[in-house]
Amino acid sequence: MDRSYDFAISYGKIRVPLYRVYAQPLSGIQAIPESTYTGRSNILFATEVDVEVTGRNFLPSYTEGDNRNVVATDSMKNFILHQGLHFEGSTLEQLLDHLGRRFLLTYPQIENLSLSARELSFLPIQRPGQDGKGITESAVLFSRSHNDVAVATMAFTHDGEQPVMTTHRCGRINMELFKVTGSAFTSFIRDEYTTLAERVDRPLFIHLNVYWTYTNAASLLNADMSGYVPAEQVRDVVQVVFDDFVSESIQHLVHEMGCRLLERFPQLATVSFDAQNYTRDLVMTSESDDKVKVYTDPFTAYGDIKLTLSRKV
């Protein structure tokens, strides 16, 4: 039998949980008008890391059962956890850069590597100050948050002896934003398939992922964090735009968000959005006050709107 097929192969480990305590605090962040965020203590720096190896030299592990160029995914997990202790940075991206370079130096057998990190969000609990005055944040107790989180992905390869980063993408995912008034969707194509009413003012509920890349990856990794764009600030800009902007559609909204982000952060090259439409269906309007309404979940399929804005070169 002829078995000369084309191959697309990769292997790795997904969701390696890493809880590093007392990592380097994140400071030196430029403040922006839309956000109070200027850094974090990193007393608890928690993330899940994915590692994916690509290349050709481990093809024999598939075709012949020859594992001589295979790094056991269990060793990858141990390597990540071990490096967690040596990590001296303060961001997800610095962690991936640290891991990527060391993976390639440690395992020359690995041709190309993609690493992703997803924040495991923990927020300090609020409590009365030790002096009995005011409310302060605990320095030891953190509450797991299942809100939106920061993500990052980086790819690495060898340039001679040296590991190099080839691509990067940062992000904030799982935002869920409900705006009760100030969003429209009208004047779309109407034909025999149209049941949707024109809505000059709809309650717009979206699930939103935002991603961005830098023009120069150095501003992303510099120890001087003045060019770093924290995912929390991106979230805050996106939220403020949604709050302010009366959109004609989600397409219109994400375009405005994208323009505002590229204006706010000149160091960024691209911003991308994946927005899902979870707009609720109207059930009833109050007879005495037409601002007061009840909505319920809509039909379970949802619209999916995507956009990438790139600065012209």
Ligand SMILES: O=c1[nH]c(=O)c2[nH]c(=O)[nH]c2[nH]1
């Ligand atoms: O913002 C929207 N964009 C669409 O393309 C669309 N399509 C739809 O049915 N509702 C909406 N809302």
